[in-house]
Amino acid sequence: MKSNRASRRGGFLAEDLATWPTVNAETLHLDIALDYRAREHAIRMYSDSVPIEQIVQQTGIDRSSLYRLVKRCLEAHPDGRIFGFRALVPYTRMESSCQSDPVRLREARPRSGSLTALFTRYPKIRNALWDYAILGKRESQRTNERCPPLKSIHTLFLNLCDEMKVTAPMYPFNTDGLGRPAIRKWVSKERHIHYLRNLGANDPEAVKRARISSDDETAVPATRLYGRVECDGHKIDVHATIEIPSPTGEGVIKKKITRS
Structure with missing residues (x-):
């Protein structure tokens, strides 16, 4: 049975979050606000002793990144308080960084x-x-x-x-x-x-x-030889397409290669 006693993780109690400096996510840029909310959700789950595997699954934040965020939140801010939720805003400069x-x-x-x-x-x-x-x-x-x-x-x-x-x-x-x-x-x-x-x-x-x-920036893993390739066309303005077998089994689908 789960204990009613507040659990301590990373040096703070679950109820301590109520005293943390907060952030108005509505004032943030769209993608930064989304990243911030995911981080805040992960920290709140962490403080509630939610299993790490569940936090990773629900927020997409891996274990090492989660521990790093916890450490950032507890660092001292120049105003004398801890950074708190302010440390979760992407591109926030930490004095120690x-x-x-x-x-x-x-x-x-x-x-x-x-x-x-x-x-x-x-x-x-x-x-x-x-x-x-x-x-x-x-x-x-x-x-x-x-x-x-x-x-x-x-x-x-x-x-x-x-x-x-x-x-x-x-x-x-x-x-x-x-x-x-x-x-x-x-x-x-x-x-x-x-x-x-x-x-x-x-x-x-x-x-x-x-x-x-x-660390991998590719969404689709290679499961066989030549399962994922790269075309180097930086010397010319190349336009190309690839043929992908149709999921219905009827012919192929021509897909334009996006230039990066």
């Missing part, structure tokens, strides 16, 4: 975390870029663009940097590719997260089946 330190933006040689630092200092760049890369929405367009190519996303990224007065020698203008490799990786990751989120809205079990690992 150097990865999102804006000083990185001015270094002669960029290091890992420069793009995160840029997004932390200029959230408008990140939000506008996410809207376009994931939803195909731009202020200058009346209709949404389906799956914009990397070239257009990167161009918008540089234009947004210009609007926010981000200039050399700050990142991304201190790199040979002007941040393009980091943008490519970020877009791939965000599209995968968005895919899993939409998948889990209708079928939480489908997320578990689609998720390979926290």
Whole structure:
């Protein structure tokens, strides 16, 4: 039988959450609000001694990430209190973290975390870029663009940097590719997260089946030789389709390959 005594996990009691600094999720950008709510739900389940496996299944937050979030929530905030739920907002800068330190933006040689630092200092760049890369929405367009190519996303990224007065020698203008490799990786990751989120809205079990690992950005595992391949067409503006056997067994379905 479950004990009525409040359980202690990660250094806090379940009832302690009532005293934590809170966040108004309604003021957050759409995708950031969704991530925040999932994290908050995971923390509340954790404080209620819900089994870790159940938390992972319901929220999509893996065990190591959950422990990291708990630790962040309990860190001291400059205002004298703990961070509490404020630490769960994506891209929130922790005083003890150097990865999102804006000083990185001015270094002669960029290091890992420069793009995160840029997004932390200029959230408008990140939000506008996410809207376009994931939803195909731009202020200058009346209709949404389906799956914009990397070239257009990167161009918008540089234009947004210009609007926010981000200039050399700050990142991304201190790199040979002007941040393009980091943008490519970020877009791939965000599209995968968005895919899993939409998948889990209708079928939480489908997320578990689609998720390979926290580091894998591919939704479909390769189960046989050449089950998953990559076509490198960066030297030309390539357009291609693949033929997929119809699930009904009648012929094939032609699918356009999305450029990344």
